[in-house]
Amino acid sequence: xxxxxxPASTPKSDHVVIVGAGHAGGTIAALLRQYAFTGPITLxxxxxxxxxxxxxxxxxxxxxxxxxxALMLKPDSFYGEHGIxxxxxxxxxxxxxxxxQVRLRxxxxxxxxxxxxxxxxxxxxxxxxxxxxxxxLELRSAADxxxxxxxxxxxxxxxxxxxxxxxxxxxxxxxxxxxxxxxxEREPRLxxxxxxxxxxxxxxAYHEARGVKxxxxxxxxxxxxxxxxxxxxxxxxxxxxxxxxxxxxxxALPNDELAREAGIECANGVVVDLEARTxxxxxxxxxxxxxxxxxxxxxxxRLESVANALEQSKQAAAAIAGRPSPAPEVTWNWSDQxxxxxxxxxxxxxxxxxxxxxxxxxxxxxxxxxxxxxxxxVEAVNAPPxxxxxxxxxxxxxxxxxxxxxxxxxxxxxxxx
Amino acid sequence: MAKxxxxxxxxxxxxxxVKPGQSVMEGAVKNNIPGxxxxxxxxCACATCHVxxxxxxxEKTGSxxxxxxxxxxxxxxxxxxxxxxxxxxxxxxxxxxIVRMPESQH
Numbered sequence: 471x472x473x474x475x476x477p478a479s480t481p482k483s484d485h486v487v488i489v490g491a492g493h494a495g496g497t498i499a500a501l502l503r504q505y506a507f508t509g510p511i512t513l514x515x516x517x518x519x520x521x522x523x524x525x526x527x528x529x530x531x532x533x534x535x536x537x538x539x540a541l542m543l544k545p546d547s548f549y550g551e552h553g554i555x556x557x558x559x560x561x562x563x564x565x566x567x568x569x570x571q572v573r574l575r576x577x578x579x580x581x582x583x584x585x586x587x588x589x590x591x592x593x594x595x596x597x598x599x600x601x602x603x604x605x606x607l608e609l610r611s612a613a614d615x616x617x618x619x620x621x622x623x624x625x626x627x628x629x630x631x632x633x634x635x636x637x638x639x640x641x642x643x644x645x646x647x648x649x650x651x652x653x654x655e656r657e658p659r660l661x662x663x664x665x666x667x668x669x670x671x672x673x674x675a676y677h678e679a680r681g682v683k684x685x686x687x688x689x690x691x692x693x694x695x696x697x698x699x700x701x702x703x704x705x706x707x708x709x710x711x712x713x714x715x716x717x718x719x720x721x722a723l724p725n726d727e728l729a730r731e732a733g734i735e736c737a738n739g740v741v742v743d744l745e746a747r748t749x750x751x752x753x754x755x756x757x758x759x760x761x762x763x764x765x766x767x768x769x770x771x772r773l774e775s776v777a778n779a780l781e782q783s784k785q786a787a788a789a790i791a792g793r794p795s796p797a798p799e800v801t802w803n804w805s806d807q808x809x810x811x812x813x814x815x816x817x818x819x820x821x822x823x824x825x826x827x828x829x830x831x832x833x834x835x836x837x838x839x840x841x842x843x844x845x846x847x848v849e850a851v852n853a854p855p856x857x858x859x860x861x862x863x864x865x866x867x868x869x870x871x872x873x874x875x876x877x878x879x880x881x882x883x884x885x886x887x
Numbered sequence: 888m889a890k891x892x893x894x895x896x897x898x899x900x901x902x903x904x905v906k907p908g909q910s911v912m913e914g915a916v917k918n919n920i921p922g923x924x925x926x927x928x929x930x931c932a933c934a935t936c937h938v939x940x941x942x943x944x945x946e947k948t949g950s951x952x953x954x955x956x957x958x959x960x961x962x963x964x965x966x967x968x969x970x971x972x973x974x975x976x977x978x979x980x981x982x983x984x985i986v987r988m989p990e991s992q993h
Contacts, residue, residue, distance in 0.1 A: 504921045523928045530930075540909075540929075545917055552919070777933075780926055799993060804932040811954070813932055854954060858934065858961030882961075 484509045486790060487572055487580055489562045489728065490588035494757030494779035496521025496543040498586055498787050503552045505791035511554045512580060514572070516561040517611060520546055525776060527615040528639035529806045532622075533646045541612070562589075565732040567750055584752055584790055587729055587740060591722035591758035591774055596631065600693030603700040605715040609636055610722070621715035624648030629703050629713035631690060633660035635805045636719035638673060641682050642807040651681070652711055654688040654703060656720075663721075666818070668837050669849055672830045673807070680808060685711065722774055724759045737761045739772040745795060746786035754789070756782035765798040766864060767819050767846070775803040800861045809833075813857035816847035816864040827856060828878055836860065843869035855882040862886070889982040893938075895922045896990045905977045911986060912936040912973035922988035929973040934958040935992040936972040937965075941985035948975050948984070964989045 486502060488495045491513050499513045499521075515521070522541040530536040549556040561575040571579040593608035595601060607618050618640065622628060626649045630637040633655035644651045655662070659670040674684060689706035693716060702710040724739035735741045735749035739761035746754045746762075757779040761772045777799070784796045805812040810833065818839035828835030836856035839847040844867055848860030859882040863870055866886075874880045888904040891914050895901075905914030915923040915936075924935035931954055940948050945968055951959065955974045959965055972986065 500919050504919060525928060525930070540913070543916075544919065548917070548919065776928070777926055780924070797993075802933070804927060804930060806930060811930075811932060854957040855961060858958060862961075 484583035485581065486511045486584045486586065487582035488513045488586040488588055489572060490590055490725075490757070490759075491515025491517065491521045491556065491558070492588060492590050492757065492779075493521065493524060493543070493776055494590070494783055495586070495588035497780055497783040498588065498756060499554050500544060500548070500552070501783055501787040502791060503554070505787055505793055507787075507791040509583075512557060512582075513549070513554055514557045514560045514562055514574070514580070516559065517613070518559050519612060520544070520549065520556060520558070522612060523776070524610070525804075527612060528609055528636055528643060532615060532619055532640065532643040538612075562728060565728055565734075565753075567732050567734075567753070570752065582752075584754070586786060586790075587748070587753065587755040587759060588757050588779075589725035589728060589759045591724050593718065594721040594723055596690070596718055596720065598690060598692050600695060600700065601718075603693050603695040604698050605700045606693050607715060607717050609640060609717060609719060618715070618717060622647045622649045625650070626715065627713045628652075629654060629711055629716040630719065631703070631716060632719040632721070633657075633662075633684070633686075634664060634719055634721070635661070637717065638677065638807055639805060640717050640719065641677060642680070645680055645682060646808075652683040652685060652713070653677070654685045654690060654705075654711065656688060656690075658687050660684070660686070665849060666824055666837055666839070668824065668826055668830065669812075669851075672833075672835075672851065676808065676810065676833070722758065724761075724772060726759055729753075729755065729759075737770070741770075742782070744785060744798065745789040746782040747789065754786040756786050764801070764817065764819075766800060766867065767817065769819065771817065771819075773801055773817075775801065777802045800864045802857075802861065809852075811852055811854075813850045813854065814847070815850075815857055815861045816845070818847040821846055823872075825872060825876055827876055828853060838870075838875060840870070840872075843872065845870055845875075859883070859885065889977050889979060889984065891977065891981070892983075892985045893920050893922065894985065894987045895920075896988055907978050909977050910973045911938065911975040911977060911981075911984070912971075914977060915972065922992075923972060924992040925973060927973075931955060931958065931971060931974060934962045934971060937962045937989050937992060938970055938972045938986040939966055939989070940968045940970050940975075941987070942968060944981070944984050947980055962989075963991060 521543040564573040630653045692704040740755040802815045821839040823840040825838040834852045836850040845863040850857035892902045927933040
């Protein structure tokens with residue numbers, strides 16, 4: 471702790487209530503204790519288990535390479551030992567800002583001095599007939615992942631709706647477990663909303679070579695079933711893609727209703743500043759639910775990533791504990807598929823040039839997104855130096871020597887030398 | 888169980904029992920020891936669990952993989968005894984291990 475807390479810091483006896491016990495909520499609770507905050511902390515989560523990591527649910531955990539214990543952010547004993555009142559299976563249904571209370575579904579009202587909203591995002595649902603059938607699945611929670619794992623195995627047929635990262639990771643894990651996988655994507659290419667064409671075609675070819683089938687430009691009209699379970703996906707052209715299970719991965723929506731109904735400013739998520747503070751100074755919001763400033767880009771955006779959840783946990787914990795604000799980080803994310811490690815830094819806002827370094831045929835390359843010669847984002851496949859240096863280039867906001875960046879005989883350290 | 892001592896950049900020491908099979912990173916994170924961020928949770932994707940392995944333990948902790956090596960290459964303050972702690976698996980042979988943390992992981 472600093473000897474001189476800033477005047478804005480929270481008195482140490484204040485009660486911090488965190489709504490949402492996911493990666494962001496669990497992290498800020500632990501960080502507050504690391505930052506020597508001694509007031510009471512209540513952590514409210516609607517799932518039956520303590521905070522855990524979600525990324526492995528479509529990757530290592532699904533393939534059986536990580537067990538449930540490895541997923542947990544902290545051991546169950548941690549919360550009691552650190553004076554954190556972890557309320558599981560508890561759903562917050564309203565915030566009374568005037569009375570400074572959070573109301574739970576069971577009727578209990580929990581008073582707060584500082585409120586942290588870490589309510590995350592939920593899977594977007596398809597509005598087509600048959601979505602309620604058994605084995606039509608989504609993948610956000612550990613419970614979702616259990617259901618998916620139960621239907622994967624040698625010879626089982628999985629239809630993945632949506633060729634985004636979740637869908638592709640599940641496809642790769644499904645293949646590793648011996649399942650037959652077909653990916654149905656509405657757009658004419660994979661990863662259409664999140665990555666460039668170079669990456670789309672690379673991932674498609676890599677998956678095809680490992681037995682995944684693709685239906686691009688697929689217009690899905692219904693799930694069809696028998697005995698209450700899905701048996702196929704009907705397309706607008708009349709074809710039926712037979713399957714034993716369907717995983718829907720078509721994006722996520724912020725769980726910002728609590729904030730909206732309480733009159734806290736929202737856009738595409740809860741609007742926050744660089745301290746993760748909302749329009750109500752007593753209320754913070756962190757993680758997937760926020761619509762946040764992007765200081766390296768001079769704009770606002772909603773991010774869905776662990777890196778974002780952790781950065782905002784640090785911002786809010788620092789503000790609550792009276793520490794200096796952390797320096798802004800370049801946002802990043804990753805995806806594991808087969809033996810590929812994709813690392814993404816930055817966001818390709820308003821880019822006018824794409825520069826490929828390395829050869830996609832060798833499964834070791836990076837795609838740099840430039841705006842007027844300045845690197846704004848990088849997607850690196852099995853290329854950690856490009857990712858690590860790419861982050862620094864994005865933060866520098868200075869034009870880069872394009873010819874050197876494209877030349878793999880010039881090392882990433884020399885590119886900026 | 889293996890006793891592992893984590894020393895923060897300011898000299899604060901934390902000695903905890905870590906279960907064999909867990910990584911040195913997990914031993915720190917699950918005990919809420921500051922100084923190891925481990926943003927990616929052990930996927931070798933972020934280089935925020937950088938530690939300096941005490942010289943006496945270098946041989947027993949083994950060598951780093953190519954992926955780890957190239958991530959570490961771009962971390963702050965890298966030394967010859969630098970490792971990513973998510974890539975060191977705890978075993979009985981590492982009972983007594985000492986690692987030190989860098990000033991910052993970001």
